[in-house]
Amino acid sequence: MIRYHRIFGLASAALAAALLMAPSAQAMTKIERVVSPGGIEAWLVREPSVPLIALEFSFKGGANQDPAGRPGVAYMTAAALDEGAGDLDSKAFQARAERNAVEMSFRASRDEVRGSLKVLSNRRDEGFELLRLALNAPRFDPEPIERIRAQMLTALKRETTSPNVIGSRLWWSAAFPNHPYSLPTNGTLESVPAITRDDITGYVGRVLARDNLKVGVVGDIDAESLGKLLDQVFGSLPAKADLRDVPKIRPDVLGKRLEVQLDVPQTVVAFGGLGIARKDPDFIPAFIVNHILGGGSFSSRLYSEVREKRGLAYSVYSYLLPLDAASLFMGGTQTRADKADEAVGLIEKEIKRLAEDGPTFDELERSKSYIQGSYALNFDTSTKIASQLVQLQVDDLGIDYWERRNGLIDAVTLADVKRVANRLLNGGVLFTLVGRTQPATTAKQGG
CATH class of the missing domain: 3.30.830.10 (Metalloenzyme, LuxS/M16 peptidase-like)
Incomplete structure (x- = not known):
């Protein structure tokens, strides 16, 4: 909020x-x-x-x-x-x-x-x-x-x-x-x-x-x-918090599809699986892999396959979500009810293809260039900079991370992203579909 x-x-x-x-x-x-x-x-x-x-x-x-x-x-x-x-x-x-x-x-x-x-x-x-x-x-x-x-x-x-x-x-x-x-x-x-x-x-x-x-x-x-x-x-706040332990957890029921019947114009698709922790050495390669898959907006594979070639959705995206107790790979789209199965199939196909074959050298270089160049957008106002200062501390990345970041990205090789693509995308994905769908595993409305 x-x-x-x-x-x-x-x-x-x-x-x-x-x-x-x-x-x-x-x-x-x-x-x-x-x-x-x-x-x-x-x-x-x-x-x-x-x-x-x-x-x-x-x-x-x-x-x-x-x-x-x-x-x-x-x-x-x-x-x-x-x-x-x-x-x-x-x-x-x-x-x-x-x-x-x-x-x-x-x-x-x-x-x-x-x-x-x-x-x-x-x-x-x-x-x-x-x-x-x-x-x-x-x-x-x-x-x-x-x-x-x-x-x-x-x-x-x-x-x-x-x-x-x-x-x-x-x-x-x-x-x-x-x-x-x-x-x-x-x-x-x-x-x-x-x-x-x-x-x-x-x-x-x-x-x-x-x-x-x-x-x-x-x-x-x-x-x-x-x-x-x-x-x-x-200074007058308590010296120590009294936090309840939150156990580490991996997402369950990966590889499944859960559907909810709802009379709406478009079917909403959400998907997610196991991600990579922010301080894991593989996070930067994983960030590049995700950019190639669905984080790169108009340049991503999912955008190309689902929107540009077939016109199934206005947008389709993916992102990494590292939390304290779990690290996730997430995404979503919206499409016509009669095209939902096709859209999900394409997403699954692109995830599998990238996991098995990895990115190309051209995709790697284009993604590196974009990720490095667009980072400045996080610092175009004082409030954004203050937020980034806090996030760097929360993620425990070090006060010099801004200076090291481009070098960390430059150091990622094609072998790195191929290996990490398999690690990130080969663990299965849980899909949820809400709309006028053909029920597979049906869940009660509202979850």
């Missing part, structure tokens, strides 16, 4: 302009490791010419830390953190944020709770103080909690007829039975009404701690000032 406050007035116009600016390419390579007087670490890209501070942070332990039988707690917690804190109720908190052009957001994924702050340099103290209050003294008053609960339930009811959501939920529940990954991050129609304020405060107390915190900062601030603000915002 990503939630931005609306902001108004001259300050907001200045913030909007600053958000479009980014540090220079030279500044991007100058990452400082800042350690606060209290021992809190952050990575900083300083750029005095941008009158903005963008801060991104992550706490390990997202929806996988939801209480047993209560999926949706992390999601609701993230939605409620900025709905009043300290002496400020929800309206007062948001009014103060609007007056000072402060943008703040929180969201929960399977493995993380993430947050962000964007504030003009001359409103820095106000922005960081609001963030301190949200993290250390959230109110969780009844009115915003019930409003958020109602919004979540409305969305969940809408999702019961969404083929994309039905297919996704079916895939995750089938791939990871009896595991936290089997449950939807935004909860269920049964669990959300049962979530209590105690669930939320208990979650905050267990997850939001200093030892599982990663911070990235970009903009007009020096290391000394940042160190003081880190202690102000995060």
